[in-house]
Amino acid sequence: MRKILPYSIIVLCISNFAFANIQSKHTKLNFSQRALTSDANPANTALVVKRDDNHVMTGAMFNGTASLEYGNLDELFEAYNKLSGDFEKSEPTPGTPTNPIETPDLIDWDKLFEQSPNLEDRLDILKNEVVSLASLLALIATEGYGKAELGIEAPFLLSSDFYGGTVLLGTSYTGYSKAEGILEQIQFDAEQAKSELMRIPDFDENDGVQELDLSAGLKMLYNPQNKGVKLIVTNDSLLLVKSARISKVNLSYSRAQYENDYGTLYWGIKPTYYNIGMTSLGVRIGDLEDSEAIFDDIRNGDYSYQHGFDVDFGLSFASNNYLIAGHLKNAIESDYRFPQVDRRRFKSPYVLEQLDKNEKFTLERQLTLQGALFSEDHKWSFSLEVDANAINDPMLDKFQWLNFTAGYAADSWWLPSARVGFSRNLAGSELAYLNAGLTFMKFINLDVASTLDTVEIDGQDYMRGLSVSLGIQFDY
Template sequence: MKLKALTISVAALTSLAGAAFAAPSGYAPGSTLTTGAVSNPYALSSLAYNPASAQLMLRDDENIRFGWLTTIGTGIELGDVSNFEQEINDLSDELDRDDLTLSEGEALVDRFNAILPELGREGYMKLNSGVSVPLMPVVFNVGGMKGNFFVESGAELLIGGRFIDDEVTVQMNGSTGSIQTQSSVYLKAGTGIRLGLGYAQPVWEGGEGWKSGQLIVGGKLDVHRLSLSKQVILIDDVDDLEDTIEDDYDKNEVSSTGVSLSLGAIWRADMYQLGLTLNNINEPEFDYGPVGTNCDGLSGTSQNNCFQAQAFIADGRIDGTETHKMRAYGTLDASVWLKPNLMLGTSFDIGEHEDFVGDDYQWMSVAAFYQPEFWAIPGVRVGYKQNQIGSELSSATFGFSLFRNINFDFEYGLDTTEVDGDSAPRNIAFNIGFEEHF
């Protein structure tokens, strides 16, 4: 199977599944791609994290603030396998041959059986995309109340494909033969649509000197609509690959609705602030569509893939039925103002959580951001972040704001792999957003 064909099919699946939500699953919305989960009054997108930050978003003379057009972004991540695409393509080409001599077949068996276990351990590709509903988030104050309400809505798409290795053997028919393997790609995909409503207000103010400050608390309810699907695709079943992925995606997809509760607190002082967020306190669950069921009712490539899924399930290599749990976890964040418009911030997840496709995360980030008073001078931000578990990937991040309202943010992975013989980052991401300035 050509890996490029799979990539094209994943793109088709993206179109099929629909666009996706601004939340800390696989997609970091807006400027939070650079700054992480720091409560930042200059960025409405930080409302995706600590709900208490809504109290920071309005000046005393403001009643409402909103995003303008939208915030949209995408990113890709690759496993730590050098020349992954080339190795898979070479295997696919050799699987198509039926004119191998015995010595050629045995040489190919030795070659691929030496590398397939590594592909099985490290070979994966993941794509995430997210978009906010236009004008979202919206922060507003009603009737001079002490606190602020906010509404946010958007969507997210996450697709992950990993390689499942199987032994390569040679089958002879007279003087010629072919190689065979049940190696496959295990594709998992999820789309999420979210509507969130939250409120934040100060509850205490006092102290003296550097201890003086304001305690803000907030809460948020999110309604999630997730559609989750997974499928096994044999790498030598290349005919009508795109149609097979699309057909099986629909057959295996399960949609469900759940509600999550998150609470946050911020201690805000003149020169610094501290934050704590408790995410997904009630841990809602969402089912994936099953694989390896009702195979006798299928035909052709879909049936072959279904029977192979049954084999992997029997071997304990995949789960036939699966549930995604939005696990509860905490996030600490802290920031200090070095100058009125220069801020340093850091955040750290307490406990691990997982995205739609089951990969584990525990983020640590540090960033600096500068927002000039004069509207024509771009605001600039730089940062660093690392996943403390799972992939353990680290990234450098950079962003800038034009005219205070148009944001561009980039993530460039510091871990590398080889692609076509050249060194390349294992992960990259890009966001663009339009939102009203504080």
């Protein structure tokens, strides 16, 4: 068996242009730069263009981001491969090619039973094995993941005075890839197992291998001749791998609508066209030969493409020194479906129900609230953003970001602009990130974010999440 570490997932995901909601987009760049990106509140674009600060370039921008995030489980694929030896493989489906797993040798528990001759002790040994198995399944379900992000974005300011407003064209490519376990729970009945174990003394050496039903899909094969024992799990738990590629083009329009002594009200609208490709693959844990290999299958799989449309709305009320804003994303909430996983090998109602849930995702509606303070010359900015509700990404991972950033924007070509920030996912992974960034020569942007949490991989500690963003901006 090969030794596979969680960062193997990262290599595989990146090679497949895989993306995920790993770290908040709203902590990169300074306030004015973020207002000119594809994911920004559309109302803020007109505000930044109207201010026309010396440190702001209102032409175009190209941004690239690479991010990594790990779960807390070391040697994830090795854990799956270890489980597969104890799980019963599927019965061949007519017309379906099979690739059976070699049955492991019988586990000889004779010495263990010699040390614990009583049936109660034998039952305790069995219960320990079941608890260990169930615990490994639960650990994989909660911590066994690795994600990668490699994002590209290119917004262009098309007009600063189109019917009194500002027009911004945004293009981006994002995608998602994830491996996760759908795990059928093992509800062990100790009384039934005890009743079956009590049959062992009645077997004769000539009776042949006996099958004992220990409840919860657990079967014990007992050989009276050599007292060899093998535990088999009849269970539909599976490894599910999904991937989605999302290309989008949006055209936002924003303008000032009302002005009084306290500030100016801006509004914006951003219709978006989506082209989404999706594929998925599910393999029963008992049928796994090499859990890493299914990433090759998903990479070479056929993507089913669907088209969609959605729209964002934004409002901002701003004076020279402060801003209060709201951004409603995906107001229509369009639905998309993954290709259906072959279900002929699955019988568990729970597993089938979970497969149903994983076949559909919705670009859910989300409201983001924002407040900001500015110095008189707008070089200093302090902003706070929070998502008012948690939503799922296409992998059904929840995210709800809280972000704080502080920055200084210099007019000089030789003095870098700088920013620092903090972000936390209030749902899902609940990871926190520290952020820092610089703008060199007014047009080169570099931002780095790292988690506060660490994970142990192969005996060494690494940050659970890391993100690096590099881009350029220019006027034309």
